[in-house]
Amino acid sequence: MTTAIWLLKTxxxxxxxxxxxxxxxxxxxxxGIRNYQARNFLRQMSVGDSVLVYHSACKxxxxxxxxxxxxxxxxxxxxxxxxxxxxxxxxxxxxxRWSVVDVRYVRHFRRTVTLQEIKKDERxxxxxxxxxxxxxxxxxxxxxxxxxxxxxx
DNA sequence: GCCAACGTTGGC
DNA sequence: GCCAACGTTGGC
Numbered sequence: 001m002t003t004a005i006w007l008l009k010t011x012x013x014x015x016x017x018x019x020x021x022x023x024x025x026x027x028x029x030x031x032g033i034r035n036y037q038a039r040n041f042l043r044q045m046s047v048g049d050s051v052l053v054y055h056s057a058c059k060x061x062x063x064x065x066x067x068x069x070x071x072x073x074x075x076x077x078x079x080x081x082x083x084x085x086x087x088x089x090x091x092x093x094x095x096x097r098w099s100v101v102d103v104r105y106v107r108h109f110r111r112t113v114t115l116q117e118i119k120k121d122e123r124x125x126x127x128x129x130x131x132x133x134x135x136x137x138x139x140x141x142x143x144x145x146x147x148x149x150x151x152x153x
Numbered sequence: 154g155c156c157a158a159c160g161t162t163g164g165c
Numbered sequence: 166g167c168c169a170a171c172g173t174t175g176g177c
Contacts (some may be wrong), residue, residue, distance in 0.1 A: 134173080
């Protein structure tokens with residue numbers, strides 16, 4: 001099957017692309033997704049899918065680089081952990097509502113493609129990121145990916 | 154820090 | 166099943 005491309009948002013104050021880079025080959029579980037639409041996209045991800053990493057709620061929001069899916073969706077253990085900020089009282093080991101995928105760092109873009117630039121570029125006008133600004137996991141088309149990559153050089 | 158957008162919850 | 170109240174996201 002062909003590999004898909006996704007955009008994942010993260011607040012760099014909480015977890016940045018730099019921190020993902022520091023995890024090396026082990027990668028990191030992309031946890032804490034607590035929105036059904038975002039979760040459903042997580043569940044569609046396959047090993048090898050590309051991930052664009054977007055920094056939100058920061059000085060210059062935008063796409064900062066790239067990662068890759070190294071483990072497809074599995075139940076999010078944090079949902080069952082009472083001390084976790086992501087604890088969900090309605091989830092049980094038998095019926096965990098939430099999923100997580102593991103991702104590994106690939107590269108930083110030479111330069112950040114800012115939200116401002118994305119909004120200005122009519123080739124990116126269809127991006128799910130713009131249509132649903134609060135969605136933290138969204139699909140990216142091949143064409144959008146090519147435009148974003150070229151803007152990052 | 155403000156506030157618009159929008160998802161979730163819960164009473165009825 | 167509707168919808169008001171509430172909470173969260175995230176740009177600015």
